[in-house]
Amino acid sequence: MDKIPILKMGQFLLVTIQVDMHDRLAMTLQDDLTRMVGTSGAHGVLIDISALDIVDSFMGRMLSSIASMTRIMDAETVVVGMQPAVAITLVELGLSLPGVLTALNVDKGMEMLTTRLGSSRGDSKASHEDD
Amino acid sequence: MKTIEREVMQVANEAGVVTARRMARDHAIRLGLNLVNQTKLVTAVSELARNMVVYAGGGKVTIEEVEAGIKRGLRITFAYNGPGITDLELAMRDGYTTGGGLGQGLPGSRRLVNEFTINSEVGVGTTVTIIKWK
Numbered sequence: 001m002d003k004i005p006i007l008k009m010g011q012f013l014l015v016t017i018q019v020d021m022h023d024r025l026a027m028t029l030q031d032d033l034t035r036m037v038g039t040s041g042a043h044g045v046l047i048d049i050s051a052l053d054i055v056d057s058f059m060g061r062m063l064s065s066i067a068s069m070t071r072i073m074d075a076e077t078v079v080v081g082m083q084p085a086v087a088i089t090l091v092e093l094g095l096s097l098p099g100v101l102t103a104l105n106v107d108k109g110m111e112m113l114t115t116r117l118g119s120s121r122g123d124s125k126a127s128h129e130d131d
Numbered sequence: 132m133k134t135i136e137r138e139v140m141q142v143a144n145e146a147g148v149v150t151a152r153r154m155a156r157d158h159a160i161r162l163g164l165n166l167v168n169q170t171k172l173v174t175a176v177s178e179l180a181r182n183m184v185v186y187a188g189g190g191k192v193t194i195e196e197v198e199a200g201i202k203r204g205l206r207i208t209f210a211y212n213g214p215g216i217t218d219l220e221l222a223m224r225d226g227y228t229t230g231g232g233l234g235q236g237l238p239g240s241r242r243l244v245n246e247f248t249i250n251s252e253v254g255v256g257t258t259v260t261i262i263k264w265k
Contacts, residue, residue, distance in 0.1 A: 020152070023145045023181070054152065054170055056177040057235040085170040093174060093239035094225060 004029045006036050012044040012113060013037065013075075018051045026062045033066055037075045044113035045070050048106055050081030060095040067100045076101060076116055080109035132206075136196040142180050143189040151180040151192050158194050158205055162265055172205065172263045175240040179209045179259055182236050186229075187213025187257065197262070204245070204264035211257040219251050 002025065007014040013036055015029070033045060047063070049055065055063075067077040078101045082090075090097070103109035138158070142151055155176040159169040176192075183190040193208040216222050225238045237259075241247040246262035 020149050022149045053156075054174045054177060056174050056181070057239060058177075058181060083170075085167045088167055089170045089174045089243065092171065092242050093178075094235045094242070095239075 003032070006032055008036075008040055008042065011042055011117065012046060012110070013040065013042045014046050014048070016048040016051070021052065021059055023058055026059055030062055030066055030069070034069045034073065037070050037073050043075050043117050045075055045077040046106065046109045046113060047077065047079045048081045048109075049079060049086075050083065050105070052086065053083065055082070055086050055090055055095075057093060057095060060090065060093075060097055063100050064097055067097075071099070076113060078103050078109040078112055080104065080106055133198045134195045134206075135198055135203075138194045140192050140194075141189065142183055142192055144184060145181070147189065148177060148180040148184060152177050154192075154194055155205070155207065158196060159263070162196060162203060162205060164205075164263065164265055168263060168265075171243040172207075172261075175243040175261055175263075176207060178236040178240045179207075179261070182259075183209055183211050183213075187211035202264050204262050206260060206262045209257075209259040211259075213256065215253040215255055215257050216251040217253055219249060223249070 002019065004015060004017055004019070004025065013033065015033065036042070037045065063079055070077045080103045082102065101112065103112050138154060140151060140154060142148060152173050156169060156173050159172050164172065180192060190212045191210040195206045197204055197206045221227055223237050225235065237249070240261065244261040245264045248260045249257065251257040
């Protein structure tokens with residue numbers, strides 16, 4: 001059965017969703033992520049959905065629950081890379097993703113996590129801009 | 132309304148939901164819907180196909196390319212296997228759910244398409260038809 005890989009990078013966990021999400025895959029991701037927040041002690045989770053061409057109510061609910069679960073485990077979740085057409089559709093569908101932090105892209109999402117966690121650990125992850 | 136092309140598939144589980152989405156996307160692209168309308172249509176298909184699986188154990192999805200006068204569009208019909216919905220008005224209300232979802236499936240899908248018809252009779256079954264015009 002397929003699984004979505006979760007990468008650990010410093011105090012963050014990174015997830016890039018590159019496949020068509022079906023419901024069980026979404027549930028597995030939710031379980032894996034919360035478990036990994038627990039075992040790794042990560043303080044930030046970044047979920048990149050730029051490859052997703054739809055987010056329906058099930059997927060939206062899953063993103064919201066991941067954000068709430070990780071928050072009560074002391075980690076912030078940021079969802080990044082939502083396509084404009086997906087955002088338009090989500091709003092019309094009536095979903096606002098309560099409790100989910102969002103950023104435009106991976107760069108901005110990392111920046112957001114770093115700033116939010118910056119006070120606790122100012123040394124390691126200075127944001128580097130090379131553009 | 133004239134049907135130009137028709138494709139039928141059975142949806143029995145969540146893998147079927149993914150297939151239905153893909154099929155709807157293919158037809159939408161072929162018809163020339165823009166990206167936002169493709170996304171809206173495919174999202175509505177995802178909601179309604181999942182509904183069929185969760186509440187009725189599956190059903191049949193029919194995708195048709197239709198023509199009415201100078202308009203062209205996609206008509207997608209969801210024939211639920213299940214026993215029907217007891218209170219349609221309630222089921223169409225935002226936030227109402229019996230399946231542990233967010234209650235956006237039916238009312239949300241209605242907002243994503245141009246035409247939305249739902250017929251349900253207890254003991255007989257439920258049919259949802261949506262149309263997205265180009």
